[in-house]
Amino acid sequence: MRKWWIYLLLILLVLFVIGPFIWMLSSSVKPEGEVLSQVPHLFPSHFEWGNYVAAWKSAPFGHYFLNSFLISAAETLFDLTFGAMAAFAFARIEFVGRRVIFVILLATMMVPGEVLLIPNYITLTNLNWINTYQGLIVPWMVSVFTIFLMRQFFLSMPQDLFDAAEVDGCHPMRTLFGIVMPLAKPIWITAGLIKFVGSWNAFLWVMIVANSPNLYTLPVGLVNFSSNVGTVYNQLMAAATFSVVPLIVLFLVGQRYFIEGVARSGIR
Template structure:
């Protein structure tokens, strides 16, 4: 009986926690469908008296969202591909190859994760400015084609693969590069999809860095484009929430499709340290 009560309490707490986490998304969707006079009223209106689906059309037309969408797709796809390539190569080197100073170098890389990203904003901006990359795709993509966390995650996954497999492949005449792409990468599919999803979400939702390194409307991404709904006269919250909904939906769909791989990738990555 005690076990049943414990499980019931646990499920109730998890359900309440899930509802609490979903509350902002429900409010965003509700606000995106409201007429303007119901957005800021008290007490709050959860169900609009009139469903204003045209808010989505107006939001899309108010700013050049087609251009923002294209920029976000380009940045997300290219930075994700770049990170996958650098992560696979670095993780394989740190997990299976032997070279001088490997452990020390890896420790230094892990230590850099303790540096707040905000500290690096000015040095990175100055570097890109000297290269002439400000307000160009290079500034939005190149600095984010490598991730220490992704390297660490994939390295842990690669280390869970027995070294005997590597030795057997070497005896059969398989070189390191071929073994990596034909054996290790297919085995690491869950971890790679986890890295892909986390990177895609992070790149798609990035706001501060694109805001800093872009000056023109033609180079803005979707999150930065949301500032179009905030003016000196105030904020059009119903349009802002409609645009936010359009931005979030692709990532929600991607997460729902690939969520099982996240659990597999994170679980297996912790098998061997």
């Protein structure tokens, strides 16, 4: 009976989590008058698949998709590269103050991101990077969480592997990218998924830095779309639906590595 109560609680939690998503899918194919009806219905009276076409044509979503992909891919690539190098140094290279520096680095994760908005904005203003791609990408090229995640895995690898690489004359960079990273596939896929999803969903920073619609990503584009068309909710839900499809596909493809990476990095 205890297991049944646990399963029941988990089912309720799942319904609570996926409820908004199901409602978004349902509203995306409803006629306009049924979305805000006084008596809500989960299923539409008839399916309006044209909502997706109308939403796509109402705003330059193709450009928004391209910006989101370029910015997210660039941030993820730099984050995995620099994160792996820093994690390898903290895990396998002895230097003075290694533990102190790592603790200070971890402490920065406790600082809310909103606190950094003004200093970062002032820095970008002095660099003339406002309303540029580098202004959107450079401040987020390194993630402390990625460093922590990879360091935990690197510490769990056998020391004999690194000793053999050193005996063979491998430089630390060659050891990292030639030996360690191929063995750490679940970890860098996990870190890449987390970083890519975070970059894809980023809203506040893009809203502040990007003054031109040419630099808008999907989250900002959805807000702009809602303002321009006067919030036609069925089209807005359709736009929100096809904006999350790439993330769903990406997670389904890397799901096995994501779970394995979290388990093997020591985060339970």
